Amino acid sequence: MKFWLSMLCCCLLLSACTVTVDEPETSPEEYEKSLGTTSVPIPIDDALYIEKAQKEGIIEKLGDIFQLDWLTRKEIDAQDIQYLALGDSLTDGVGDEYMRQGYTERLVEQLEKWPAITTITLDNRGKKGRRSDQLLRLLEKGHYDKELEAANLVTLTMGGNDVMKIVKTDIFSLKKEMFDEERVNFQHNYEQIVKEIRARNPEVPLILIGFYNPFSIVVDETTPFEEIIVEWNNDVRELAAQDDNACFVPVLDLFHTNEDLVYHTDFFHPNAKGYERMTERIVAAMKECDIEEMSDGLIGFEE
Known part of the structure; x- marks a missing residue:
């Protein structure tokens, strides 16, 4: 106890003492010059630059860890994609009032958000009426x-015009047997189309998009067309x-009715909203099919 009392007294005694230091008669600037140093205030712009550099340093370290460019949210090894779209009027984008080539440009917009993709070059070869x-x-x-x-990615829409070819022969005397006969030709043609694509690019991810029954909004009751379209889609x-x-x-269910106003004014092709629905379905299907593994990591998910 005596020891602690002694220490306390010493502290009180020292605190009572004052030490004075004479201020230099020279100004602060002159005093600093006499020391051989000059203090220069950091401009605001420079301060912001230093702060930015510090942040970039942190970002660079994070990028090394996660292999991600944190300024663009792109993977460091992100690559450009060559996208070839083949098909009919659905690929051509007929009915799209915004003239964005139907689902194709919208698909590009969605996929370019994915970290593994830098940019996508679209080559749209769709043509209205093509069989x-x-x-x-x-x-x-x-x-x-x-x-x-x-190509690093290929999409294909085909089949609608093959069906319409039969419809145009005589719409008032149609029989299912007529569609069954043409279905055999469609199966053969589609299979050969896939083989021709594979002969030129064996590994490219191939997105085969089905087609819908445009007569579903004209006739309320179920017609043989429903069964025909389902069968042809199952072939694909x-x-x-x-x-x-x-x-x-x-995509058959997306255009079963026009309650959500997905049809163009011709009541045959999708409008912009319809193509947006198609794009959402395509992206969902690509994820479900594991397009990342299919493309050997080239087309990575956005998650």
């Missing part, structure tokens, strides 16, 4: 050889299942 036999002839002639060889689905790098996208 499976017409596309097959173009492929056999080597019409898209270079485009297919360079089966072809996709036989190819490890192919993915089927069903």
Whole structure:
């Protein structure tokens, strides 16, 4: 106890003492010069620069850890994608009042948000009215050889015009047997189209998009067309299942009615809203098919 009392007394005694230091008669600037140093205030811009540099240093370290460019939210090894769109009026974008090439430009916009992709170059070769036999002839002639060889992603819409070819013959005397006969040709053509694509690019992710029944909004009751469209779509689905790098996208249900106003004023093609729905379905299907593994990591998910 005596020890602590002694220490306390010493502290009180020292605190009572004052030490004075004479201020230099020179100004602070002159005093600093005499020491050989001059203090220069840091401009605001420079201070912001230093703060930015410090942040960038942290970002760079995070980038090294996560392999991510934190300024763009892109992976450090993100790459450009060559996207080839083949097909009919759905690929051409007929009915899109915003003239954004239907689902194709919208798909590009969605995929470019994914960290593994820098930019996507779209090559849209869709054409209104094109049938499976017409596309097959173009492929056999080597019409898209270079485009297919360079492609990192291919989408295809086909089938609607094959059905309409029969409808146009005589809409008042249609029989299901007529569609069954043409279905055999469609199966053959579609299978050969896939083979021609694979001959030029064996590994490219191939997105096979189904088609819908445009007459569903004209006739209220169920018609044989529903069964026909389902069967033809199932043919495409089966072809996709036989190819490890192919993915089927069903869209039949998206255009069953026009309650959500998804049809163009021609009541046959989608409008902008309809194409947006298609794009959402395509992206969802690509994730479900694991497009990242299918593309060997080239097309990575946005998560």
